[in-house]
Amino acid sequence: MSDASFLYVTIDAVDAEGTAAFWAALLGTEIDEWIDDGRFAFLKGGDDLPVVCIQRVPEAKQGKNRVHLDLAVEDLDAAIRRVEELGGRWVDGVDRKLDPFTWRTMADPDGNEFDIALVAE
Numbered sequence: 651m652s653d654a655s656f657l658y659v660t661i662d663a664v665d666a667e668g669t670a671a672f673w674a675a676l677l678g679t680e681i682d683e684w685i686d687d688g689r690f691a692f693l694k695g696g697d698d699l700p701v702v703c704i705q706r707v708p709e710a711k712q713g714k715n716r717v718h719l720d721l722a723v724e725d726l727d728a729a730i731r732r733v734e735e736l737g738g739r740w741v742d743g744v745d746r747k748l749d750p751f752t753w754r755t756m757a758d759p760d761g762n763e764f765d766i767a768l769v770a771e
Contacts, residue, residue, distance in 0.1 A: 656700065657701070658692070658695070658700060658701035658702060658703045659700050659701070659702050659703065659719065660702075660703040660704075660705050661673065661702065661703070661704050661705070661758070661760075661762055662705050662707045662711070662760075662762070663704055663705070663706060663707065663758075663760040663762070664706070664707060664708070664709070664710055664760060665759065665760055666688065666689070666690075666691055666704050666705070666706035667688075667691075668737065668759050668760070669704050669758055669759055669760045669762075670691035670693065670704040672736045672737055672738060672758050672759050673693060673702055673704065673758065674693050675736050676721075676732065676733065676736055676738075677693065677699060677702070677721075679693050679694045679695075679696065679699060679702075680693065680694055681693055681694075682694040682701075688706065689705065689706045690703055690704070690705050690706070691703070691704040710760075710761070711760060711761040711762060714763065715762060715763045718762075718763050718764050718765060719764040719765070720753070720764070720765045720767055721764060721765065721766050721767065722766075722767055722768075722769060723766045723767065723768060724768070725768075726745075726752065726754060726766060726768050729754075729766045730754065730756075730766070733756050733766070736759075737758075737759040738756055738757055738758050738759060739756065739757050740754055740755075740756055741755040741756060741757050741763060742755060749770070750769055750770040750771075751767050751768070751769055751770070752767065752768045752770070753765045753766060753767035753768070754766055
């Protein structure tokens with residue numbers, strides 16, 4: 651078997667349309683295409699952005715994500731406001747620190763956790 655190559659990041663969601671719109675807006679990209687009668691949405695990737703796939707699933711998220719995205723931001727408070735404007739939320743209100751990072755755990759509208767991080771210079 652040859653080495654694997656990166657294809658895309660897939661995020662499960664009951665509300666695929668809403669979750670795809672959230673991630674497209676947050677990442678500053680757009681929905682590139684829908685396939686399989688709207689079961690999968692693919693967001694446009696780029697130089698610094700992998701292709702993100704939103705997959706419609708019938709069951710709501712339960713428990714903690716075992717894999718999550720870490721996103722770099724320049725202003726944690728502004729990022730929180732943007733996430734909330736888009737329908738996401740700050741999960742626990744806690745700032746976490748590990749030099750040189752300060753991060754906050756967020757959730758998209760479907761409950762999938764991700765971190766926003768400020769990197770000290």
